[in-house]
Each structure stands twice: as C-alpha cells, then as structure tokens.
Amino acid sequence: MSTAAxxxxxxxxVADLTMMWAGPxxxxxxxxxGADVIKIEGPRAWDNIxxxxxxxxxxxxxxxxxxxxxxxxxxxxGLSLDLSQPxxxxxxxxxVAKCDVLIQNYRADVMDKxxxxxxxxxxxxPDLVIVGMAGFGKTGPEAASLGYGPIIxxxxxxxxxxxxxxxxPFKTGISYGDPIAGIAAAGAAVTGLIRRERTGRGVTVDxxxxxxxxxLMGEAFALWSMNQRLQDHVGNRHEWMAPHNxxxxxxxxxxxxxxxxxxxxxxxxxxxxxxxxxALDEAYADQASRWEHRDTLDERVSAWTSGxxxxxxxxxxxAAGVPCGPVWKLTELVADEHLNARGFYEPISDPDHxxxxxxxxxxxxxxxxxCILAPAPNFGQHTREILTGLxxxxxxxxxxxxxxxIIAGAPIDPPAVSVV
Amino acid sequence: MPAETTPASDPALxxxxxxxxxxxxxxxxxxxxxxxxxAALGADVVKVEPPIGDLSRAAGPWPGDVPxxxxxxxxxxxxxxxxxxxCNLDTSDGRAIAAALCARADIVVESFPGxxxxxxxxxxxxxxxxxxxxxMVSVTPFGQSGPYADLPASEITLFALSGQMGVTGDPNRPxxxxxxxxxSYQAGLHAFTATQTAYLGALRQxxxxxxxxxxxxxxxxxxxxxxxYSSQGGEEYRGRLGNMISAIWGIYPCIDGYAGMCVLPRNxxxxxxxxxxxxxxxxxxNDADRRRELDDTLQAILYGWFAGKTRKEVHAVAMEFGFPAxxxxxxxxxxxSEQLAHRGFLQHDDHPLAGPLDFPAHLWVxxxxxxxxxxxxxxxxxxxxxxxxxxxxxxxxxxxxxELDAI
Numbered sequence: 049m050s051t052a053a054x055x056x057x058x059x060x061x062v063a064d065l066t067m068m069w070a071g072p073x074x075x076x077x078x079x080x081x082g083a084d085v086i087k088i089e090g091p092r093a094w095d096n097i098x099x100x101x102x103x104x105x106x107x108x109x110x111x112x113x114x115x116x117x118x119x120x121x122x123x124x125x126g127l128s129l130d131l132s133q134p135x136x137x138x139x140x141x142x143x144v145a146k147c148d149v150l151i152q153n154y155r156a157d158v159m160d161k162x163x164x165x166x167x168x169x170x171x172x173x174p175d176l177v178i179v180g181m182a183g184f185g186k187t188g189p190e191a192a193s194l195g196y197g198p199i200i201x202x203x204x205x206x207x208x209x210x211x212x213x214x215x216x217p218f219k220t221g222i223s224y225g226d227p228i229a230g231i232a233a234a235g236a237a238v239t240g241l242i243r244r245e246r247t248g249r250g251v252t253v254d255x256x257x258x259x260x261x262x263x264l265m266g267e268a269f270a271l272w273s274m275n276q277r278l279q280d281h282v283g284n285r286h287e288w289m290a291p292h293n294x295x296x297x298x299x300x301x302x303x304x305x306x307x308x309x310x311x312x313x314x315x316x317x318x319x320x321x322x323x324x325x326x327a328l329d330e331a332y333a334d335q336a337s338r339w340e341h342r343d344t345l346d347e348r349v350s351a352w353t354s355g356x357x358x359x360x361x362x363x364x365x366x367a368a369g370v371p372c373g374p375v376w377k378l379t380e381l382v383a384d385e386h387l388n389a390r391g392f393y394e395p396i397s398d399p400d401h402x403x404x405x406x407x408x409x410x411x412x413x414x415x416x417x418x419c420i421l422a423p424a425p426n427f428g429q430h431t432r433e434i435l436t437g438l439x440x441x442x443x444x445x446x447x448x449x450x451x452x453x454i455i456a457g458a459p460i461d462p463p464a465v466s467v468v
Numbered sequence: 469m470p471a472e473t474t475p476a477s478d479p480a481l482x483x484x485x486x487x488x489x490x491x492x493x494x495x496x497x498x499x500x501x502x503x504x505x506x507a508a509l510g511a512d513v514v515k516v517e518p519p520i521g522d523l524s525r526a527a528g529p530w531p532g533d534v535p536x537x538x539x540x541x542x543x544x545x546x547x548x549x550x551x552x553x554x555c556n557l558d559t560s561d562g563r564a565i566a567a568a569l570c571a572r573a574d575i576v577v578e579s580f581p582g583x584x585x586x587x588x589x590x591x592x593x594x595x596x597x598x599x600x601x602x603x604m605v606s607v608t609p610f611g612q613s614g615p616y617a618d619l620p621a622s623e624i625t626l627f628a629l630s631g632q633m634g635v636t637g638d639p640n641r642p643x644x645x646x647x648x649x650x651x652s653y654q655a656g657l658h659a660f661t662a663t664q665t666a667y668l669g670a671l672r673q674x675x676x677x678x679x680x681x682x683x684x685x686x687x688x689x690x691x692x693x694x695x696x697y698s699s700q701g702g703e704e705y706r707g708r709l710g711n712m713i714s715a716i717w718g719i720y721p722c723i724d725g726y727a728g729m730c731v732l733p734r735n736x737x738x739x740x741x742x743x744x745x746x747x748x749x750x751x752x753x754n755d756a757d758r759r760r761e762l763d764d765t766l767q768a769i770l771y772g773w774f775a776g777k778t779r780k781e782v783h784a785v786a787m788e789f790g791f792p793a794x795x796x797x798x799x800x801x802x803x804x805s806e807q808l809a810h811r812g813f814l815q816h817d818d819h820p821l822a823g824p825l826d827f828p829a830h831l832w833v834x835x836x837x838x839x840x841x842x843x844x845x846x847x848x849x850x851x852x853x854x855x856x857x858x859x860x861x862x863x864x865x866x867x868x869x870x871e872l873d874a875i
Contacts, residue, residue, distance in 0.1 A: 081665055194793075197730075199728065216726075227692075234665075267529060274822065292622075305624045309622060371621055374628060410686055412680045
C-alpha cells in the first residue's frame with residue numbers, strides 16, 4: 049500500500065485548556081497523532097510557558113517565539129477567548145459541543161470557579177471525554193497542593209530512589225513529573241474515546257499527576273511490603289551486574305556507560321580492551337566474582353576508558369557485543385547516528401520564526417510516512433477561522449468581541465518577561 | 469456514530485477494554501507495564517511466558533530475600549490481572565499455540581529483537597493476513613530498524629544514549645542514572661498510550677497497524693525543549709544542574725529528610741510570606757532580576773528555613789500559603805498517605821505466596837469505569853483453561869506438549 053495510513057486520531061477534536069508543561073505535553077501527543085487540538089487562551093489568562101523561557105533575542109512577538117512554547121504546542125490551533133466573560137463562556141460552550149475531548153490541567157478548584165462545571169459541560173456534550181489533571185488529583189486533603197513537575201517527582205517517591213550512595217536524593221535533570229503525567233493524560237483521553245466508541249457514553253477523568261509517577265516504582269513498593277526496606281541508592285552501579293557504571297573519557301565531562309550482564313559480554317569487553325593481562329584474573333571469571341570485585345574492576349575499566357574518546361569506546365564495545373552508550377550531551381544527541389537514520393528529528397520552521405529541529409514521531413506505525421509538523425500557533429492565530437468557520441459567529445461581530453477583550457491578537461498586559 | 473450507539477446495560481462493558489483480547493508476548497518491564505493497565509481496564513490479557521518464566525521473575529525483590537519465581541515483587545506488580553500461559557516459541561507446537569492466540573487477538577504486544585517473530589511465522593505481516601484489524605505493538609530498546617537495531621542494551625546505556633543521563637546528577641560528579649528502572653517504565657508508559665491510540669484508530673478506521681516503539685526515542689522525546697534548543701545554535705544549552713536549578717527551585721535538607729520548592733516568579737510573594745522571613749518580601753529579594761544575582765545569598769537563607777522544618781511541615785505551609793513545594797516522599801510515606809488512601813490509589817493484597825502487598829493500582833480516577841485489581845498469574849496457571857477450554861486441545865495434548873517442552 050503506497051498511501052500513508054490515516055493518523056489514528058484523525059477526526060477527533062480536542063478543546064485544550066492546558067498550560068505550562070504536563071497538559072500541553074498530553075495535547076501535543078494527541079495533535080501529533082492527528083487530533084484537531086484547539087488551544088484556548090484568555091487574552092489576560094494565557095499560557096505562561098510563552099514567557100518562561102523566551103527567545104534569546106527579544107522581538108515584538110516574543111510571546112510567539114519561545115522554543116519551549118513551540119516544542120509543546122506544535123500542530124495545535126490557537127484560539128483566544130476570555131472564559132471569565134459571559135459571551136466568552138457562551139462561545140466556549142458552543143465549541144465544547146463540537147469537541148470530543150476537553151482537557152485541562154488547572155489547579156483542582158479552578159474549573160468550577162470559572163463556572164465550567166462537569167454538569168454544564170455534559171449538558172453541552174453528553175458523550176464528552178473530560179480529562180482533568182491536577183497535580184494531586186481533584187479530591188482529597190491535599191487536592192489544593194500546587195504541583196509543578198519537580199514537586200510531583202519528589203512527592204511521587206521517585207526522587208527518594210536516586211542518589212550516589214551518600215544519602216542525598218537526586219531529582220532528574222528535567223521536569224520529570226510533567227511529561228510522565230502528559231503521556232498518561234493522553235492515554236486517559238484516548239481510553240475514554242475507546243469506551244465512548246464501544247458504549248456511547250462519555251467519561252470524566254480525574255488524573256493526579258503524582259499518582260502516575262508513583263506507578264513507575266512498583267518494585268520499591270514490593271520491597272517495602274515484603275521486607276519493610278527502602279531501596280538503596282546505588283548510583284550508577286547495579287544489584288548484580290559489574291562492570292556497570294559511567295566511566296570517564298577524554299575531554300571535559302565526557303562519560304560512557306557500560307553494563308556487563310553475562311560472561312559472554314565480559315569476554316567481549318576483554319576483547320574490546322585489547323585483552324589486558326589483569327582481565328584474565330580469577331577474580332573476574334564469573335558474574336558473582338566480578339560483582340564482588342566491582343571497585344577494582346571499575347578502576348581498571350576507567351583506566352582504559354579515560355585515555356579514549358567516548359565514541360572510540362562505544363565503537364570498540366559495539367564491535368564486541370557489549371552494552372555501551374556514550375553519555376550524550378544534548379548537542380551530541382541531536383547528531384546521534386541511529387536517531388538520524390530513523391528520521392527521529394524533523395525540521396520545523398515558521399516564516400516569522402527561526403528554523404530548527406524537533407523530534408517527530410515518538411511512536412511509528414505501519415505506513416506512518418514522514419511526521420509533518422506545523423509550528424505552534426501565534427497567540428490567537430486561528431480565532432477568526434474557528435469562531436466564524438466552526439461556531440458560525442458573524443464576522444461582523446469580531447470587532448466588538450475584540451473591543452470587549454473577549455478575543456485578542458496578542459496577550460493583554462503581559463507581565464515582564466521572566467526567565468527562571 | 470458514538471452519539472447514536474445505544475448505551476450498554478451490562479456494567480462490565482463499562483470497563484473501556486472489556487472483552488478486548490490482548491496477547492502479551494513481551495517480557496521484563498516495558499511491555500508488561502503497558503498490558504498491566506490494559507488488564508486493569510478490563511481487557512483479557514494472556515501473558516505468554518517461556519517455560520522458564522518471564523525475566524522479571526528473576527528480578528525480585530522477594531520476601532526474606534529468598535529467590536522464588538512465584539514471589540518476585542517486580543513480576544507480581546507488573547502482571548496483575550493477566551492470565552498466564554507458558555509457550556515455547558522455539559518449538560513448532562508452541563508457535564502453533566501462539567499463532568492460534570494471535571489469530572483471535574485485537575492487540576498483540578511484544579518485545580523481541582526485530583525479526584524474531586517474523587522468523588517464527590508470527591510477524592505483523594503474517595498476523596494481519598488473517599486478522600486485518602490487529603494492532604501489534606513492538607517495544608524494543610532501539611526500534612525495528614536503523615544502525616543500533618541489534619545493539620545490546622541495558623537500562624544505563626539507554627539512559628546515556630537518550631540524553632536524559634547527561635542532564636541528571638551533580639555537576640561536579642559523574643552523570644547519574646536514576647534509581648529504580650525508570651528507563652524501562654518510561655517506555656512502558658509510552659507503550660500504553662501508544663497502544664490505546666492505535667487501538668482507537670483501528671476501532672474507528674477498521675484497520676490495524678504495527679507500532680514500532682524505540683525506548684531511546686521515547687526517552688529522547690522527554691527532554692522538554694533542551695535537545696531542540698541545542699539544535700538551533702549548536703551550543704550546549706544545559707548541563708547537569710543537580711538538585712538546585714536556582715535558590716527557589718531546588719531540594720534542601722530539612723529535619724527529617726529532604727524537601728523542595730519550585731517557585732516561579734508569580735509564586736514568589738506567597739512563598740516569601742510563608743517563610744515568615746521579612747527580608748524575603750523586601751528589596752532586593754522581591755525583585756526577580758536582583759534576586760537572580762543574589763542567588764547564593766538566597767540559597768543560604770532558604771537552607772536555614774528548611775533546616776528548621778520537617779518535610780511535612782514544609783508541605784503543609786505550602787498548601788496553606790499556596791505555593792509549589794513538597795518533599796522527597798519515601799515508600800512508607802506513600803503507603804501511609806491520607807491523600808492516596810482517599811483516592812483509593814493502593815491495592816492491598818494478602819498474597820498466598822508472597823504475603824501482604826501494597827501496590828499502585830490506577831493511573832487515574834474515573835468513577836464511570838473504575839479499575840480491576842487482579843493478581844498476577846503463577847507460571848502456566850491458565851494453560852489448561854486457555855488450551856483446552858478455548859483453543860480445543862485435549863488433556864492428552866497437554867501432557868504431550870509438556871513433554872515436548874512446548875508449554
């Protein structure tokens with residue numbers, strides 16, 4: 049078959065009230081896979097991610113130019129609408145009636161305070177799939193907690209598992225809780241749609257971002273349940289593999305990860321290292337013994353790696369069938385041979401903005417074809433087309449809506465640009 | 469179509485995946501994590517294991533640290549609610565059983581090296597001949613094609629090759645692999661959502677598909693914008709920042725562990741008020757630009773504030789004043805959490821072999837459909853039920869298959 053298969057979410061429309069990280073990540077996944085995602089922002093209540101990491105060179109359109117914003121809102125359409133004004137809310141209601149999914153990541157109480165209650169939404173669209181994703185969920189004694197990704201990661205238990213072994217816990221280098229919650233929220237929306245296909249009924253999802261992250265550590269729960277113990281911090285070591293670590297290489301802050309999980313892989317590493325005499329020592333003859341002597345083993349493997357580039361070590365290990373990976377810096381990652389051979393990165397550009405590379409399909413499927421990417425919408429870019437085309441608003445009414453600041457072509461009174 | 473469909477009267481159908489047949493040929497963490505949730509959403513997941521059992525049975529932890537394939541905590545967590553079948557795909561009888569299962573499946577999940585199933589007559593092209601709507605999901609370290617496709621992988625090497633390790637850890641120490649098995653779990657979470665997305669597409673469009681999920685790509689897609697930013701100028705944007713992005717975005721020691729805040733400019737005033745330290749609400753600290761220049765001074769002040777509080781006091785004051793802060797929760801904190809108990813998040817099971825277990829049991833709360841809370845199968849627990857009752861083998865066949873090491 050030569051024609052590309054339709055995207056799996058073709059024909060699904062999403063009203064996207066999400067902002068910042070977790071929610072936009074969920075909506076991004078849905079947009080990438082074919083949903084018509086309409087990103088709704090109020091003229092005075094707009095997505096702060098636009099200014100959190102603004103472009104290096106500020107332009108008049110800085111609120112449209114942030115790389116972060118583009119990463120999270122590509123392939124979406126942009127609608128400006130003030131939901132705190134009655135006419136704005138009424139127009140929003142008409143939009144909801146034409147949507148399959150409504151997704152929001154406000155704090156637990158915000159939707160109700162805006163008057164956008166579940167019962168109101170259900171009246172407008174009985175089979176709507178509603179996804180809320182407050183940090184700690186919508187109910188319970190901690191529902192009011194504010195949770196950005198780093199807080200979610202801490203409260204989920206994940207941070208407690210990581211560290212070099214000196215007792216200090218470590219977070220990841222990203223706002224880990226956000227993409228994790230975003231993937232699950234997209235899964236929740238799609239699961240709701242599956243159920244709707246099969247039963248005709250909608251569903252209201254109350255996703256607590258922290259809970260999703262906590263599902264990623266089942267064995268730590270088992271260890272506590274069974275033996276009332278916490279997992280030790282093992283740094284880059286492993287419970288039974290050795291060598292297993294990040295080893296220094298030539299250059300500043302260059303490292304390579306090596307993990308030997310079998311005798312065959314050990315023999316491969318010995319070959320890769322040029323069969324040094326020490327490696328034939330009885331102490332390294334089997335897995336248990338290698339693990340026992342992991343300290344000296346790490347020293348000796350480090351001595352080998354530290355005189356070589358990480359690419360050189362990787363090539364030698366690759367040839368010998370040893371699990372190995374250079375610790376890519378981000379500039380190196382985007383040049384990774386395999387990712388590029390698979391077409392993972394795709395160019396994205398906009399006449400108004402720079403051109404750069406972003407990741408394309410995260411999941412490929414048969415006949416998926418290239419990932420066609422549209423840049424994130426300028427603020428309110430599709431307001432006219434959505435209001436007049438989808439909601440049958442008389443074009444003559446648009447100036448009055450703009451006058452009343454129900455819609456806008458740019459954020460009104462944005463705060464000073466802030467960089468974290 | 470949806471609006472016209474007659475609502476079902478059978479409450480069991482309320483489970484989104486009720487009656488959906490899933491064959492899970494995957495092992496380890498990623499695939500089983502994805503199918504765990506399909507089972508909890510009502511799907512009939514048949515877990516196909518080689519006669520020696522899934523790799524996760526050898527991973528532990530075990531009660532009293534005594535290894536036993538039936539009480540490995542990792543296995544018991546990842547395989548709740550599934551039916552268990554043993555099947556040796558290196559025997560012709562085993563392949564015939566797998567083919568019969570796949571022929572009636574809506575979804576097949578697998579994690580073999582690329583080409584493995586094709587060689588055994590179980591690849592996607594073969595399956596879709598009989599079953600055009602089947603969704604096949606392959607989740608592997610590097611995907612089905614490309615120069616690394618056959619590269620041996622381990623969690624730490626994947627973490628390194630995806631860019632996540634390079635930004636994690638202390639700037640003055642080596643890059644750090646996170647604890648637990650995050651790389652595998654991340655791929656599993658992606659595999660879950662990808663499976664659901666593809667299955668919805670198959671339901672609506674009447675044609676199945678084969679998803680090719682590369683763990684390296686799933687991790688590399690989760691670097692926020694740092695990777696794409698680096699592609700713009702060729703300049704490294706961000707190295708390792710450890711626990712302290714800035715004074716108001718970091719993790720600090722407190723009386724009984726560690727707690728942290730993640731304060732954006734719009735949260736600052738409330739945070740400053742909550743600390744009860746007057747100078748934080750005054751110049752220069754109440755000015756975002758000047759604050760940044762004095763980050764070390766601000767850190768020192770906040771070290772002092774955290775040092776006088778317990779973890780839960782930090783979270784309580786953050787809730788009271790409305791700014792983002794929390795603490796480094798440990799498993800017992802989570803097991804005892806009133807919030808999680810209120811949400812019905814944990815599943816308690818007095819397991820006959822492994823003893824009492826408390827496991828996370830949902831991804832989200834949805835009163836309309838709920839989540840099933842089953843138990844993981846013992847090795848081959850449902851062999852007879854599946855082979856005899858459903859696939860038409862007789863009892864003599866079972867003995868023969870066992871003898872041939874096919875099951």
